[in-house]
Amino acid sequence: MVSLRVEGLRKSFPGVVALDGIDLNVREGEYVVILGPTGAGKTTLLKTIAGLARQDSGHIYFDQQRVDTLMPFQRSVAYLPQNYSLFAHLTVWENVAFGPTVQDWSPRRRDQIVREMLNLVHLSDRRNSLPRELSGGMQQRVALARALATQARILLLDEPLRALDARLRLELRQELRTLAKYLGITTLHVTHDQEEAISVADRIVIIRKGKVVQAGSPKEVYEDPSTPFVSNFIGEANFLQGLLSRVEDGFSVIMLSDGRHVMGRPTNVPVNSQVVLGVKTDFCNVYHGKVEGQNSLTGTVVRSLFTGKRTTLEIQTGQGLLKAKVPSDQSLSEGSEATLRFRPENGIVYPIPNEGLQVALEVE
Ligand code: ADP
Ligand code: MG
Numbered sequence: 001m002v003s004l005r006v007e008g009l010r011k012s013f014p015g016v017v018a019l020d021g022i023d024l025n026v027r028e029g030e031y032v033v034i035l036g037p038t039g040a041g042k043t044t045l046l047k048t049i050a051g052l053a054r055q056d057s058g059h060i061y062f063d064q065q066r067v068d069t070l071m072p073f074q075r076s077v078a079y080l081p082q083n084y085s086l087f088a089h090l091t092v093w094e095n096v097a098f099g100p101t102v103q104d105w106s107p108r109r110r111d112q113i114v115r116e117m118l119n120l121v122h123l124s125d126r127r128n129s130l131p132r133e134l135s136g137g138m139q140q141r142v143a144l145a146r147a148l149a150t151q152a153r154i155l156l157l158d159e160p161l162r163a164l165d166a167r168l169r170l171e172l173r174q175e176l177r178t179l180a181k182y183l184g185i186t187t188l189h190v191t192h193d194q195e196e197a198i199s200v201a202d203r204i205v206i207i208r209k210g211k212v213v214q215a216g217s218p219k220e221v222y223e224d225p226s227t228p229f230v231s232n233f234i235g236e237a238n239f240l241q242g243l244l245s246r247v248e249d250g251f252s253v254i255m256l257s258d259g260r261h262v263m264g265r266p267t268n269v270p271v272n273s274q275v276v277l278g279v280k281t282d283f284c285n286v287y288h289g290k291v292e293g294q295n296s297l298t299g300t301v302v303r304s305l306f307t308g309k310r311t312t313l314e315i316q317t318g319q320g321l322l323k324a325k326v327p328s329d330q331s332l333s334e335g336s337e338a339t340l341r342f343r344p345e346n347g348i349v350y351p352i353p354n355e356g357l358q359v360a361l362e363v364e
Contacts, residue, residue, distance in 0.1 A: 001028035001184050002062045002153045004049070009058035011044055011210075018044040019055065020210035026188065031180055033201035034190045037233070037363040041210040042190040043082055046156045049188070050079040062153060073103075078152035078185075082159045084143045086131040092118070092142050093127040099150040117145040120179060137168045144176070148183070155180060155187040161196065173200050194234045198222065206230055209364075222280075228350055231278040232361050238284065238322045238340075239357060240277045244269055244349065252277075252349045258318050262295050264347030274352045283346035284324035286313055288332055291339040295347070297322060298339045301332050315340055 006024035010017075018041045026032045034042050047053040049060055051072035060068040067075050086095050096117055100110040118124045121141035131139055140160065148155070160176060161169045177200045180187040191197055197204050198218040205215040214226040225231035228239060240262060242254040251263040254277055264277045290298045299317030311331040313324050315338050322340050332338050353360035 002186055003028050004154055004186055004188070005061040006045075006049070007059045007061075009045070009048060009060070010056045011041075011048060011053065012056055017210050019048070019058075022058070022207070022210065022212060024205060024212070026186055029181070029184045029186055031177055031187045031189065031200065031202045033197040033204050034188060034207060035192070035194060035197040035204050035233075036207040037192055039364060040192075040207045042192075042207065043158055045207070046079065046158050046188065046190055049154075050077050050156055051075050052079070075154075076150065076152045077154045077156055078147035078150060079156045080143055080147045080158060080160055082162070082190075086139060086142055086146070088131055091128050091130060092123060092134070095131070095142055096145045096149050098146060103150065113149050113151065117149045120148075120182070121145045135168075136164050137172055140164060140172065144179075148185075153186065155183075155185045157187065157189040159191055160189065161191070161193075169196070176200065198234070204234075206233065225278070225348065228276060228278050228353060228357065228360050231280070231348065233363065236281045236323065236325075237278045238281060239361075240279075240319050241352065241357065242275060242277070244271055244273050244275045246271055251344045252347075254349065256319055262297075262347065263344035264349045265345060267349035269349060269351050276350050276352055276357055277347045278350060279342045279347045281312070281323045281325050284322070284340050284342045286315070286324045286326050286330070286332065287339045287341065289337050289339065291341065293341070295344060296339050296341050298337065301334050301336050301338050304331055304334050306331070313338065 004026040006022055009019050009022040011019040022045060036042050044053060048055050059066055093114060097110055097114045100113055118127055121144060123138060123141055161173055173196055201218055203215060204218055204221050206213045214221055214230050221230060222234050225234060231237040240256060242256040244252055245255045246253045250266055252267050254262050254275060262277060269275055297317045297319055299315040301313055302316045303314040305312040306328060309328060310325045311328045313326055313332060315322050324340050
C-alpha cells in the first residue's frame with residue numbers, strides 16, 4: 001500500500017487556472033473523495049497524478065518518492081477516466097487482459113490476474129461477452145477490472161458512476177468502496193455529487209476553482225462547513241445576514257435588518273462586523289402559524305415540494321425565502337402562515353464574503 005502526497009500543484013490552460021496550488025495527503029489504503037462542481041479542476045488533478053497531464057509547478061509523491069518525472073506506465077496507477085471506453089470488438093476477458101498483455105506478462109500470470117479481477121467484479125460468467133451485450137453497470141465493472149488488472153498501487157476514479165441510472169449508482173458505489181478496501185488500494189474518487197461523496201468517503205476533499213476549500217470526514221464537512229459555499233454544497237443551507245452585536249452565554253447574537261435577533265455558534269469574527277449565519281435546511285423546524293421565541297422567523301409557505309418521506313417547504317419571510325425539509329406528515333399547505341425555527345448550535349456564523357454572498361455560493 002502506498003500513500004499519496006500532492007504539494008502546491010498548479011496547472012493553467014489559456015485563460016483558465018485549473019489547479020491553483022493544490023495540497024493533498026492521502027494515507028495508505030484510504031478512500032478519499034474529491035468533491036467539487038463542474039470545472040473545479042477535478043479531472044485535471046487526476047490526470048496530473050496519473051501522468052497524462054503535466055503540471056506547471058508542484059510535486060507528486062507516492063510514499064516519499066517523487067513520481068511527477070515518471071511516465072504514466074511507470075507510476076503504476078489505475079486510472080478510470082470520466083469517459084472511459086471499452087474495446088468494442090474485444091470480449092470481456094480480452095478487455096481485462098489488455099494491460100497485462102501490453103506489459104508482456106507471462107500468460108500464466110496474466111490469466112491468473114484476469115481471472116481474479118473478473119471474480120472480484122462478479123463477471124466471470126460473462127467473460128466471453130462483448131461490451132454491447134452487457135448492461136451499463138456491467139460495462140462499468142469491466143472498465144474497473146481492466147484498470148485494476150495492471151496491479152496498480154493507486155486507484156483514480158473520475159466520476160465512476162456518472163453514466164448509470166439512479167438505482168444502479170447506489171448499488172455500485174458501495175461495491176467500489178468494498179472492492180478498494182478489499183484490495184487495500186489507496187483511492188481517489190472524483191465526483192460532483194455530494195450525496196455520493198458522503199456515503200463512500202473516509203475523507204472528503206472539497207475543491208473549487210482549483211483550490212482545496214475544506215478537507216475532513218463526511219461528518220466534519222457536513223456539520224462544520226468552513227465556508228458558506230461548503231455549507232450549501234454539502235446539503236442545502238439558509239443564510240441570514242446581519243450585524244454581530246454581542247456574544248452571550250457562549251453564543252453569537254446577530255441583529256437582522258428588521259432589528260430582531262438570532263443566535264448562532266460562537267465565532268472568531270469581531271463584534272460589530274457584518275456576518276452571515278448559515279443553517280442547514282435539515283436542521284430547520286417548521287411550526288404552523290406565528291410562534292414567538294428564540295430563532296423564530298415567521299412567514300408564508302409559498303411552495304411545498306413532496307419528495308417522499310420528507311417535504312421541502314419554502315417560506316417567504318422578512319429575511320428572504322427560507323427552506324426547511326420537514327417530515328411529510330408535518331407538512332403545511334401553500335399559503336399558510338408558518339414559523340421556521342432552528343437551534344443556536346446549528347447556526348454557523350461566517351464573515352460576509354468579500355465577493356458578496358451570492359457570488360460566494362455560486363456553483364459554476
Ligand atoms: P472538472 O473535472 O472539475 O469538471 P476540469 O479539470 O475538467 O474540471 O477543468 C478545470 C478547468 O480547466 C475548466 O475550466 C476547463 O474548461 C479547463 N480545462 C480542462 N482541460 C482543458 C484543456 N485541455 N484545455 C483547455 N482548458 C481545459
Ligand atoms: Mg471532470
